[in-house]
Amino acid sequence: MTSRALRISPAGVRGIVGPGLTASCAIEFTAAFAEFLDAPGPVVVGRDPRASSVMLHEGVLAALRASGRDVVDLGLASTPVVQHTIRRTSAAGGVSIGASHNAAEWNALKFLGAHGRYLSTPEANELLDVYHLRRTAFVPWDRLGQLRTDAGALDAYLDDLAEAFDLPALRRFRVVADCCNGLSALILRRMIDRFGLSLVLINEALHGVTFAHEPSTTARTVALQLAPIVRPLGADAGFLFDVDSDRVALADGTGRALSEELVLPLVADLLLARGPGRLVITNLSTTALLDEIALHHGGRVLRVPVGRQAAMDELTAHRPDQIAVAGEGTGAVMMPRFRFVYDGIASMLAVLTLMLERGRPLADLVDAYPRYHILKGEVPLSSPRVPRLLARLRARYATGEDAGHADVVDGLRVAWPGRWFHVRVSQTEPIVRVICEQRGEPPTALFESLLEEVRRHA
């Protein structure tokens, strides 16, 4: 796996600290970012609680200040808070240090542009070029950047949330939140103090080395610790955050762990009804329930390749007021009100607002939706074998009688009415992901034959 211990891509730098992501890599990439940034102004920096984040944080500060950039250091702060601070203070950009939903040994640097935007693909490619050319902008000793903090960053972020959501009205809900020892703990604790929300926090202590459980926002992790305590605590819902709080998963008031695929449909249901826009942007692997909800509200789903970058690029092709919501089936959702920042906290508030507006428990809301069953699997496969696999699958499922509609922009997605599958290569690991969904019944037979086909190529 060491060959995949580091990935430097348009999405930033991600790797296993030690064998992959090193101090020098962090410094050199951040120096390239400082050189790449055109706009004047400071750079906002935040980090997650991982032990390695302290190391990377020092390197990032050194590189930025050596490049003559003033730094607004937020210390422990989530990516959404960093993004909000960039926008609020008209900073030139930001660096967020943390590996959100990845295991503790991973870490990553996310580079953010003006207004807290994720970099577009052309921008990200330019940044990569600067990095590979080792172009740096180190300045003389008397022009080094200064460091300051911003103690009000979290409150300003919460003020923004309080403007978008009726927080006093949401006090009526009793909510359990699993912070997974991550940054949501700081945000939610402050929300309790300031707005009196009825939140019960578990796994609240920040940890650098071991998390209470894998920080992935899936129904499986929700089922571990969170779902079983929702009913005993008399809570209306449970929310589980990744370490960075940009993603969320959930459990309903009956103690049922809900599929991570449901977060985006629920938020889409709320926002399409309010009518900020008609488009829902998501990726090819996300539930088809979304299409039904969009149709119900007279909206439309646009599907793009998997990954934040493709979603960002699609967003820029539309006027912001045309878009209702964007996101993935991983619990990562971004809303136009928050300038398209993946934000698990805002997603939680949106789901609670939906419960409030519809006057129904979360379980009822979910059960009223058509029932979709999604199966997800993965098979190790070396990259050279992938094209042949995809060609075989396409020949088998997208030609002749009973052919589905094929989409080949990211691996192969074949869709029939009420049923689809998507076979694609992971961006982070040498594996092929197989995702298969069906309305009404689990698509077990299709899923098994797909897995068998993939394994045959391995």
Add this chain to the structure above:
Amino acid sequence: MPETPRREHLLKVGVSGVRGVVGEFLTPSIAAAFAQAFGTYVGGGRVVVGRDTRASGEMLTHAVSCGLLAAGCDVVQVGVLPTPSIQVYVAATRARGGLAITASHNPPEYNALKLFNAQGLFFNNYERAELVDLYHQRTFRDARNDEIGGVTVERRDAARPHLERVLARVDAARIRARRFRVALDAVNGAGSLVTPHFLREDLGCDVEAIAVDPTQPFPRVAEPRPEVLGDLSDLVRRTRADIGFAQDPDGDRLAVADETGRVLDSDDVLALAVDVTLPHLPGDVVVNLTTSDVIDDVARRHGRQVHRTPVGEAHVVDGMLAVEAAIGGEGSNGGIILPAVHLCRDSYTGMALLLDRMAETGQTLSALAATLPGYTRRSGVVPFEHGRLGAAMQALDAAFPDARTDRTDGLKLRLPAGWIHVRASNTEPLLRISTEARDAATARMLFDRVGQLLG
């Protein structure tokens, strides 16, 4: 000295650590990589990081902390602190090692990393060579998340262990009783806060200070040479001070002015310190080859020998360890090393010893200095091309066939009338020439003669 050094002289990575012009040359990448090599070499554990007041100190603290953490060390940041205090802190807190981010007496655009072992001492030659090999091989330890330590910021008075050791070597009550008036020029360096406090609170002095704002740039040349200490001399005279002290930015070098405002020759300052110390401590004296014979005269008074080493604090310290010296130093640069405090150049030891001597004898500093045998020295530099050194040495050797020679650092010629020392600078493309004699005319004659031979 050339006005604009050539590019290859703007960064040095070698056995004395890393030193360079911050920006294009001394980059955060280099600093972090060197710190990671250091962390790898000391094998993890607690490593102390401190700095002087240079503008680049904070940036390099980030970079060094990053490299140390990446090597699996726990970082203890002591912030702005004199180098000798950092060294004693390393030893007193049983850390695995320490780094001082300071270019000592170099101009503000420079910075450097000074490296200390678990005893708070400079690495010896063999250790330094191994460390530099590690740096070049890039065979660093890359700690994983569960092996990475953290950063601790020391908020207590990190200079205290050092100052307590200094105070233990003098009769502080005797000094306090005199309520000396002391003028101080801390060059806005690491001593800006520590030194006034030390002189006032620990030694009961009435302190008149200039350049004690650590947030401001150096107001004068960083090296406390007599010709740049006019403000201190004025301060001494204006405030009728008993003595004046000037430090360099990291508080290891000391210059001293007497009550008339005259800045003493730094060899004489060392000689006074030697004279104070030898009655109380066993052992010989170790100085570098360029240090005045005044040290030999003073040591002879106490029946002790003087040993000479190549120029550089690390060499002197190595020599002192080897002979278990009572005291040592380098007259040429205001360095006093008292192992009973710590084996490092230390301006605080120098200040305390001189004040103690004045308190003990009741004499003025000028009177104490007048008891020293008089020598005159001349020194200067000539630009030096690589490859010319051997020929220059041969020419000198041939010109003074009767001289006793010492070739441990360049060439030292001992003549009946005095001595000549010619050596290549460790840091710049220069030959440094020093001569000494009992009278000014002879010193000058020797100096001019060398100039002709090398010109």
